[in-house]
Amino acid sequence: MRKSTLALAAAVTVATATLGTAAPALAAPTAVTAVTAPTAAEQAELIRLSDPATLRDLHDGQQRMERIAEIYIGHGDRAGVFAVFYRNILRDANPLLDAGDFDDPAWAREVSAAFFHRYLENLHGHLTGGPVTPQWQRYYAMAADPAVSAGRVAATGLDAHLLIDFPAAIAQTHTTAAHTRDFFAIGDSLIGTTDRITDELETLYGAKLADFFHLYFVGSAADLVIGEHRTTYVLFQGIRGTSLASGIAMTDPITAGPAELSMQALYWTAETVFDGLAAVGQI
Numbered sequence: 001m002r003k004s005t006l007a008l009a010a011a012v013t014v015a016t017a018t019l020g021t022a023a024p025a026l027a028a029p030t031a032v033t034a035v036t037a038p039t040a041a042e043q044a045e046l047i048r049l050s051d052p053a054t055l056r057d058l059h060d061g062q063q064r065m066e067r068i069a070e071i072y073i074g075h076g077d078r079a080g081v082f083a084v085f086y087r088n089i090l091r092d093a094n095p096l097l098d099a100g101d102f103d104d105p106a107w108a109r110e111v112s113a114a115f116f117h118r119y120l121e122n123l124h125g126h127l128t129g130g131p132v133t134p135q136w137q138r139y140y141a142m143a144a145d146p147a148v149s150a151g152r153v154a155a156t157g158l159d160a161h162l163l164i165d166f167p168a169a170i171a172q173t174h175t176t177a178a179h180t181r182d183f184f185a186i187g188d189s190l191i192g193t194t195d196r197i198t199d200e201l202e203t204l205y206g207a208k209l210a211d212f213f214h215l216y217f218v219g220s221a222a223d224l225v226i227g228e229h230r231t232t233y234v235l236f237q238g239i240r241g242t243s244l245a246s247g248i249a250m251t252d253p254i255t256a257g258p259a260e261l262s263m264q265a266l267y268w269t270a271e272t273v274f275d276g277l278a279a280v281g282q283i
Contacts, residue, residue: 170247
């Protein structure tokens with residue numbers, strides 16, 4: 001029972017962890033009803049915009065994600081679900097990073113860019129037939145399968161990005177324990193937009209995520225113990241802390257292997273739990 005509870009908590013945490021950057025108010029868009037192929041010009045534009053080799057900075061990344069999301073949404077393509085996440089994330093991340101209110105502002109920008117870069121690499125690989133990690137292959141396969149719910153597509157994208165990409169980005173940027181304060185400060189700033197993102201995904205793709213992201217099935221009970229509305233926060237920072245510890249461990253040849261195996265195990269645990277939630281219509 002304890003293992004099941006921990007697995008469920010981990011999966012719930014994954015689902016909330018990258019939701020949080022405040023996005024500007026959105027006009028009510030029209031929900032997509034059918035998938036259509038992009039034009040040749042749009043396909044070429046997607047390939048150009050997703051090319052990580054030409055990415056200048058995260059402001060450039062924000063502009064790219066706005067257009068990538070627009071193209072995917074216009075064609076009802078659920079590969080754009082994660083583009084919706086990222087356009088919201090970058091809308092708020094850029095002002096935060098520009099303000100530089102960190103002990104190590106250069107590191108905060110570097111780790112954020114490395115994190116985004118991994119998403120862009122996989123998107124570009126998907127569009128060009130290039131390298132795509134197994135986790136992102138799973139995301140794009142689910143996105144193309146009409147039998148899979150939009151919420152399940154969103155969940156597997158979060159698993160791939162948070163549990164696999166994030167520790168790798170942390171390791172790549174030579175993150176140390178000295179960055180812990182900045183790391184959690186970034187997390188604290190990324191908790192405010194769950195409602196906007198879930199509302200947008202429901203409107204655009206019919207994704208059923210709101211109750212899940214609000215910890216519908218565990219949040220109320222846990223709040224009685226740790227305080228009202230604190231459950232999401234604890235889980236959010238908990239999974240980010242796991243990614244931080246794993247990423248730091250990956251910089252040491254002795255601990256790198258076990259850390260990578262641990263994140264792979266957590267990824268598959270979360271995926272299994274999400275499969276169960278999708279089967280009963282929770283996402």
